[in-house]
Amino acid sequence: xxxxxxxxxxxxxxxxxxxxxxxxxxxxxxxxxxxxxxxxxxxxxxxxxxxxxxxxxxxxxxxxxxxxxxxxxxxxxxxxxxxxxxxxxxxxxxxx
Amino acid sequence: xxxxxxxxxxxxxxxxxxxxxxxxxxxxxxxxxxxxxxxxxxxxxxxxxxxxxxxxxxxxxxxxxxxxxxxxxxxxxxxxxxxxxxxxxxxxxxxxxxxxxxxxxxxxxxxxxxxxxxxxxxxxxxxxxxxxxxxxxxxxxxxxxxxx
Numbered sequence: 001x002x003x004x005x006x007x008x009x010x011x012x013x014x015x016x017x018x019x020x021x022x023x024x025x026x027x028x029x030x031x032x033x034x035x036x037x038x039x040x041x042x043x044x045x046x047x048x049x050x051x052x053x054x055x056x057x058x059x060x061x062x063x064x065x066x067x068x069x070x071x072x073x074x075x076x077x078x079x080x081x082x083x084x085x086x087x088x089x090x091x092x093x094x095x096x
Numbered sequence: 097x098x099x100x101x102x103x104x105x106x107x108x109x110x111x112x113x114x115x116x117x118x119x120x121x122x123x124x125x126x127x128x129x130x131x132x133x134x135x136x137x138x139x140x141x142x143x144x145x146x147x148x149x150x151x152x153x154x155x156x157x158x159x160x161x162x163x164x165x166x167x168x169x170x171x172x173x174x175x176x177x178x179x180x181x182x183x184x185x186x187x188x189x190x191x192x193x194x195x196x197x198x199x200x201x202x203x204x205x206x207x208x209x210x211x212x213x214x215x216x217x218x219x220x221x222x223x224x225x226x227x228x229x230x231x232x233x234x235x236x237x238x239x240x241x242x243x244x
Contacts, residue, residue: 055189056190057160
């Protein structure tokens, strides 16, 4: 399994409000609130460093490919939205 | 009295040179994410090395699966790439930077399209050049502007 390419899927729960939607019976605009930055790491190496716009669908999903390293591997995801809310998740990549 | 027109002419010349020098770097760094479909086409970017997958008819403009595979030409590395939907209110959908540039890269995500359009992926290579790919999608349920 070492050296093999595996798919890593990351799903972040976030409404990704574009700021264009009308709420409240079509009167008020729902304010913009989107995730700005997402960083996916394999141990210390950055696999994906992205700046998101309103064009990324709600509950952003990213699928990236990593080469399985020998030894311990921690996949970590850090995200931050335009209100300053941050999130982080980690998962150990177990290889045989 | 004879010196005055000469000074004015030299001053104007110097200002023109100065303004010209200030403008040219701005023109060189083209902001691809603010360009329209027509302007993107006019850039005549190399359409190679970028393979895109997007459903030709999207079920909904709110969430469209989109996958990208970039293969840099030989001896080149991919430094960054952008997904651009020129008809969206904010055309820059995603900007990905690779701190460790790679010779090939693939990823997938879900995008929103405000209306039927071409979706562009423009990658910046290590030698400063760009490669690109385009793919169309028809959207019947428009995202971004619905009132629901």
